[in-house]
Amino acid sequence: MRLEGKVALVSGTAQGHGRAAALRFAAEGALVVAGDPIHEDALETRRLIARAGGTALAPGPLDIADEGSVRSWVGDAVGAFGGIDIVYAPTGTVRFGVVGSQPYDNIAFTMRTQLDSVWPTVRATWPHLVRSRGSLLTVGSTTGLTASSLPPPHAAARPTSRGWLVALTQQLAAEGAPYGVRANGISAGRPEDVASTAVFLVSDEAADITGANVVVDGTWSCVLPGVAS
Template identity: 80%
Template sequence: MRLEGKVALVSGTAQGHGRAAALRFAAEGALVVAGDPIHQDALDTQRLIARAGGTALAPAPLDVTDEGSVRSWVDEAVGAFGGIDIVYVTTGSVRFGDLGSRPYDNVARTMGVQLNSVWPTVRATWPHLVRSRGCVLTVCPTTGPTASPLPPRAARSASRGSLVALTQQLATEGAPYGVRANCVSSGRPEDAVSAALFLVSDEAADITGANVVVDGAWSCFLPGVTP
């Protein structure tokens, strides 16, 4: 029960990383506030947590790029549980393509959606994290710290790298208040969630500004080579 009594906001809980984190955090004693634009699937995650004996809310459909939607989500969490200790935020969808062939609006969307998936949530939760000396955990694939021609993904790699840089900036600004921020760069949700659990727990009280790569050495290999 490493997160017993902690209030954890988790976005993207309809599937993938968000759902895996919500289930694992609840199993470790956290009070989970789930959110996803696909609200029915977020409610399914809430029900899975309840069946396992955990506690979770899924107040309404969540658009993490909309400040009003995020603010309502945060208000629901604080109203129900009195504060926020953990913010676990996943990023939006991206499109692949090489530098020369992609239209600018396609590139701009990819660049924008990554940071816009994180910024409103962090902004709305920051005062609560300062009060609780809480933490932020962002998640991105290993294209954050690496590049690759297979498939072509210039904008995706740039946006993921920006997310890692933003996480480090949050760590810098949060340090005077005891607020930590870390990133997990990974592929499979079941691999990422164990690292995420450690980073949001008190066991990682001195770790902030880190980008933990959990990919079975994939990012160490030459393009096209499978570990």
């Protein structure tokens, strides 16, 4: 019960990383506020948490790119539980393509999607994290650290956007430090493995860890680009 009594906002809870984190946070005692544009699947995540004996709220459909929707989500969380201690923010959709053929629109779409999937949530939750001396966790990809020619081709939108996420997380750590707010990132592997790492990073056990980017990738970033692990 490493997160007992802490209020955790988790986006993208319909499936994948968001759902795995919501289930694991709840199992560790957190009060989870789930959100996803596919509201019925977010409700299913809430039901799974309740059946396991945890506590969760799924207020309504969440559009993480819309500041009004995010503010409503945050307001519901604060109204129900009194504050926010943890924010878990996985990133959004990318478009693949090689440099020679990928149009600028694909680059712009991917960059904007990454920004939209994180920034409105950061902005809306930041005052609450300052009050609670809370913890923010972004979830990206190892392609933000190293390039690869493994299929599908990742050049150039994905590594560019994910590298931006690493830099943003470090900046949030720097700006949050005077207020006791920690910000860390995970360059993600399998959802369940990422969720286990996430529990540690947002818990009091990691009280002196901020500005870190933890790689959870089963050796992918340890091999040369283009070499299958």
